[in-house]
Amino acid sequence: MQNEIDPVERARHLRLTEPSPWISRFAGLPAKGSDVLDVAAGGGRHSRVFLDQGHRVTAIDKNTTALVERFSATALSIVEFDMEAGIPLFDAASPLSGRDYDVIVVVNYLYRPLFPELLKALRPGGILLYETFALGNEVYAKPRNPDHLLKSGELLGLVSQKMQVVAYEHGLLENADIPGVKQRLCAVNDLQLSDRPDHDPSAHSIRVRPLTGS
Ligand SMILES: C[S@@+](CC[C@H](N)C(=O)[O-])C[C@H]1O[C@@H](n2cnc3c(N)ncnc32)[C@H](O)[C@@H]1O
Known part of the structure; x- marks a missing residue:
């Protein structure tokens, strides 16, 4: 089923201008001048975090009205695209055809x-x-549709044996921007990049920036 956000829900999300503390926490990890993709960017609160650090950011959403209002076209590359319409995101027919990134951010x-x-x-x-x-x-608030809710360990499973998991959490966040049950992951695609004799990847900082809020 499509992510049909009703207008009230979308407005609630667009009112959020502060980034998620999870994203702020790891926003210092990427090397200078990284290419960042903000997936389903909404009003661009996470695009802003990476732009402010001098990275090149592409924000994609099927509704880019708020992005166009809030960002100049020279600062942020804004892509309007329905990611659930059957065209693979990096396919020849997609505006992101053949692109790759140093950072991919997906929130909510x-x-x-x-x-x-x-x-x-x-x-x-x-x-x-x-x-x-x-x-x-679903006990607390929208989204309630299981198509839009991660299963226990699902993000871990996604990257298992493929990426180094730097941090992972799953649980009830009562004092978050939008309170509810959340799962969050920071993982690095460096399992193949080790120069250690045991082939384990190098460690990354897990307190890149001080945590604020939840
Ligand atoms: C809950 S908002 C999250 C926005 C942003 N990531 C944030 O955390 O502030 C979800 C976003 O997904 C976008 N979206 C929903 N379905 C989509 C689709 N099929 N293709 C592209 N974007 C979609 C909506 O337009 C909305 O901006």
């Missing part, structure tokens, strides 16, 4: 068929930052 959006495409579009050493609602959230 879930469309499972995108998972393999997103992983393929991450460059070696690239970082996946993913945070969205999980099963159990």
Whole structure:
């Protein structure tokens, strides 16, 4: 089923201008001048975090009205595209055809068929930052549709044996921007990049920036 956000829900999300603390926490990990993709960017609160650090950011959403209002076209590359319309995101027919990224950020959006495409579009050493609602959230608020709620361990399973998991959480966040049951992941595509004799990848900082809020 499509991620049909009703107008009230979308307005609630667009009112959020502060980034998720999870994204802020790891926003210092990427190397200078990285290429960042903000998937289902909404009003661009996470695009802003990476732009402010001098990265090149592409924000994709099927509704780009808020992005166009809030960002100049020279600062942010804004792509209007329905990611659930049957055209693979990096296919020849997509505006992101053949593109790849150092950082992919997804917050409060879930469309499972995108998972393999997103992983393929991450460059070696690239970082996946993913945070969205999980099963159990239906007791508290929208989203309630299980198509839009992660299962226990689902993000871990997505990257298992493929990427280094730097941080992962799953649980009830009562004092978050949008309270509910959330799952969040920071993983790095560097399992193949080790120069250690035991082939384990190098460690990354897990407190890149001080956590604020939840
Ligand atoms: C809950 S908002 C999250 C926005 C942003 N990531 C944030 O955290 O502030 C979900 C976003 O997904 C977008 N979206 C929903 N279905 C989509 C689709 N099929 N293709 C592209 N974007 C979609 C909506 O337009 C909305 O902006």
